[in-house]
Amino acid sequence: MAILSFHFLLLLLLLGAFSSLPTQAAARGGHDPSGYVGNHGSFSRNLLEDKPRITEEMVYGYMTNPELEVAVHAFGSRCPNISRIYSIGKSVNNFPLWVIEISDKPRQKEAEPAFKFIGNVHGDEPVGREVLMHFANWLCDNYLKDPLATLIVENMHLHILPTMNPDGFALRWRGNANNVDLNRDFPDQFSPFNNDINYRQPETRAIMNWVKQEHFTASASLHGGALVANYPWDGTRDKNKYYYGCPDDKTFQYMASVYSQSHYNMSLSKEFEGGITNGAFWYPIYGGMQDWNYIHGSCFELTLEISDTKWPKAAELPVIWEHNRMSMLNLVASLIKSGIHGRIFAADTGRPISGSVMIKGIDSKVRASRTYGDYHRMLAPGEKYEAVVASMEGFRPKSTRIVLEQEAVNLDFILDPIEPDGQMKLTRNDCGCPCDNDKLFHVQEAHLWLYILVLFVLLILYLLFKRKTASRLLTYRYSPRRPIAV
Template sequence: MKCSLFLLFISLTFSSVLARGGLSGSATTRLLLEENHSQNSNSVDKAKGYMSNYDLEQAVKQFGRRCSNISRIYSNVIKILHYANGVLDWMISIGKSVNGFPLWVMEISDKPGVEEPEPAFKFIGNVHGDEPVGREITLLLANWICDNHMKDPLAKLIVENVHLHILPSLNPDGFALKRRGNANNIDLNRDFPDQFFPMNNDENARQPETRAIMNWLREIHFTASATLHGGALVANYPWDGTQDQRRNYYGCPDDETFKFLASSYSHSHHNMSLSKEFHEGIINGAFWYPIYGGMQDWNYIHGGCLELTLEISDDKWPNANELPTIWEYNKISMLNLVASVVKNGVHGRIFSSDSGRPIPGSITIKGINYTVKAGRAFADYYRLLAPGKKYEVIASVPGYRSKSTIIWLEEATTLDFILDPEETLEGNLLRSICDCSGGVTTKLVWGYYMEICFVLVIIAFLCFLLKRRTIFTLGKPRQSSKRSVMI
């Protein structure tokens, strides 16, 4: 009896060793006796009913064949840029695992593989090898969109207005080994560069799966994303760490927006918002317990991407017969999260006033220390913001005068900016001759022009007096000639 009580005490003490990993000072008391029992059980039984890596690969390829009109499949391919008929086609190299398994990605869009002025969203599953629910749920999501995009308004909205990228398994080697880390036994959610501590700064020393994600974000400008984990039921948002390594609430500059996104997911979920453990089913990562080298914070800082960490199953490795229920509980939340990139915030494009062409720049919100970059090809931007507030939106491009405007945001708002070039004095003088459209700038330029004209008139008058004096000296015949010119 004493032995049993002792084991129970130890399990409760270490209940913070969760899907996010590591020991923590979490105030939550997650009972993991079932999980610990699962970890000690036969690995074959644990994986029964789940897709193997080979099964996953075949399922992804089958989806690509079945839904080729709205999707494409890519993994370890060479990047190709091809411009034809005004459309830029491209492919991306995302990479392989340590053991060489391709990191397959499904892209869903009405124009898959074509760069458009539309936002991009990504789902990543199976970051931790022993949390496989995301592998299954993301395949179910892709197939549901394929089956319903012609009849369901939300699916249709996503296909026509978003480029959705789904990576079902970031850690296929860890899944095969039935453990948290990859083939090198490295926790991939601790392998990214960290903002507080100098760790993982040598890119060559990072895991291939980590480098694949980082290169992926260099190629595609994702507006938002989410990773799917297991071991709890909560929507987690940045920051994940604190500067002093203590457990306390530490919000990022977009704290209000992240709380809005996390709450939207939680309240769309079957029971996440009813959690007795996490208020409203959401939590700040650092308040839960700090981690360092996490993917979530890196996405926000270096990728310009607002990412949530979604814990979608209390059990890390639930029985496979529970997967349909978990999918139904998360379906609407996942769809709403993807759709949020077009249904919320402010978006638009940046143009030059002199040429009318799109000019890549950046968007900032007064009072929020975070910059969103516009796309390179179309200068399109997508700035997620919590609704019900007033915002001052500022557009900036090097070599152009910044512009700002104030909006009251209730739903998605389209806001295009037309910026004027910053010009030199010579450029202003030249434009004043051919552009008399008025305005303060034109008046200033006209003033400079008049000053120059006045100087030229004085010089001409002095030349006239000098020449007149010369005429009187040379006699009447020359005098008569000059008069005819003067008339």
Template sequence: MDYSCHLSVSVFMLFAFFSFFPINAVARGGDRIPSQPGAMNHSKGYSTRRLFGVKEHPLTEEIIQGYMSNFELEKSMKEFGKRCANISYVYSIGESVQGFPLWVIEISDKPGQKEPEPSFKYIGNVHGDEPVGRELLMRLANWLCDNYMKDPLANLIVEKVHLHILPSMNPDGFALRKRGNANDIDLNRDFPDQFFPINDVESLRQPETRAIMNWLKREHFTASASLHGGALVANYPWDGSEDKRNKYYECPDDAAFQYMATVYSQSHHNMSLSKEFPEGITNGAFWYPIYGGMQDWNYIHGGCFEITLEISDIKWPKANELHALWEHNKKSMLNLVASLVKAGVHGRVFSGETGFPLPAYVVVEGINYTVRAGGIYGDYHRILAPRGSYKVIASMPGYQTKSTQIQINDEGVNLDFILTPEKSNNKLAKPKSCNCDCERSDQMELFPFFKTIPIELFLIVLFILLFLCYLFKRRTIFKFSRHNRQFIGAKRATVV
């Protein structure tokens, strides 16, 4: 049995051994833990948030009545698709535990088509008892439809971005009036985690989680935001820390994420005025660590810059407050999407030999993070904090790497790369010098056998070989002449 067979048998036996042990299929990753009173991160100088500091209204039928049910939301999205068919496309990315479709609205001047433009996604209702996001996202879609060709910001988003809106990631939790899904799993703790291998078995993911993961495999999202409730702050990676302690734990693109969070908070009616979170933003691990979160997974595995937006101090406010919440968040939601075009570096990568687009790798010197250009158009979109100088590098196996220095101020930079194929360094090998002694006496030693053959026998064999060669040559010439005579005067084939 060869090495590969031994390896296959070993892997199978190991898998069979571990399959006998039960795997916990619930509650992967803990909830955010309230920080201790007076806890302080001295590196940043402000205290962490105590959870559930705002008293929630008890859920009553009066409060619930003002929100769209799952079926009303589905109807509203389909009606939107018909009313705004010129700039929208409604599709499903999967189903919940109880079989309810996870509907998405795509908004673009070319919906459903691939373009070399950045894509942004909004996700609401990750937690079933935080429904404000689903209501605000439908208002966002309708505002874009109503103001396209009227408002410059609406025009920019529709024509330069592919915006995908998933109002409810957790329709079952909403219907059941609880945080988790129908299996009582917190979906924002159900993604594979970078620090702890708690969610690495794909078959144990919740269907809603798998739908999001597969969605990112199909779509090339540049950035994203999920809408939550229970606080008023823009939260950015990392969401967890390696030692599970409350501390500022920055990711490679910390500056870019701070910029995204600030775009939202500064555009908000009062988020940036927070006394609890300076500028209305916070690092997730510093606030309180979570594991298995969607935000970090998007950045690590999806190439997508995601932030988490807490948009309402109360998780389930009264329905008559929804209009005010929309007005407070409208400008922020629009500006965050528009920032994809207004900031960072964007471009395409081509082959200098064929002119075809290349799915190249784009990195920025000093930032340990790689962005992959799209396979169809070779387009890349790299979010970078403004007012900085960056060295952008494009590479592709088989091509020479190229780099250039750019300055990003208050507008995005367009930068295309044309990569030159690598030239082979393999040259014809020169004949090696002969180290042997090439005297005549040595050459004669190569043929000692012929000394023992009688000359008469040698001549007979040589004559027979010459005669056979003559017959073979004569037959070949005859066949060739016959073949040519068959096609004299035939019409020449047309080459298309």
């Protein structure tokens, strides 16, 4: 009897524990796949059964994976002067992850910001792949005709990955071919059990390598099932649900609002004030892509829920595209129109260096590129920033104060190198003399007393020499004259 009571009590405790878990909306998470299982506490990423019935009628009108591949390459052929087609890897079932790069110089590295769009992260949310192809074709058709299209093409590099999860789309379920939710598969600051590289999916690894290779300033992934712009953090330290902002919370609110306010009806949401939400406040997730981008790539990423229905009928896609068109354009253009942009140079060589830029009071850094030393720091406009600090190992940091209005600010830094002994290395001025640019006579002042002592000794020697010479002249003047031999 005692054993039965114990088992009954244990069952009640387990039921209470499960009932206290946060309820998750289907859009960002569906059923929470996270759970700790045996084998040294490894992190389980397999989904619970989350396979909503997708009918043939719903699928009709969407591009299949082979059709999407043809469409991507057809775009490259139609718009060769402003595009490049490349792959960042393959899915579990060996389907290439094709990317469209759009720029006026798509095959060159430039000192310009870069933005990436990612669609179809979840296999059963295909609206993003269709909308992104609409977006790419619109830019091609309107380049040199529309001001925003021209601004984007000529002043930045835009990278579009229509599908991150082609296998899940083909299988008509949420996860990839291994039934893994790719938006729970990234390393997470709050879940160390999610950091085992042996469990990382090929699609996830492809994104991680892509971010390391490119110098992305900002990013957005397109999802379905709600209508809201979501921003970091996506989780909390104690795994509870509440607002948990990242260091750049104001900037992310600004970016999310740019998208929401430009949308047909996102900002009118009754569920989300202003059509935006902090991820952890909505419901916490762990292993998400946007938090990883911000921490490890200095890339400001949003998670955009652009359709109330996860898999709308194809006939609705043109309307969804039109509702999101200005939002997508304005979000991408905000990289050029706002924030601070510049380059970092070494004072002794004049060459660009890959330093970092930090804002006083904001605990996050943005790195400059290795090629051109260019940095692009997203910031909320209408703010005063006491110190913008550029730094790099081996150089003395420099800072300045800015007032950021509605327009972007251009700000370059020239850093002075430091010698191994901690002294600042002297550079040459225009006259060719070694000097510090800030204090011309710093070195001479340090040795002033030595110079005075040397001058004093020279003066004494000069006076002694002059006195001896004068004595010889007097002796010669008053001595008897000698006869001159003729």
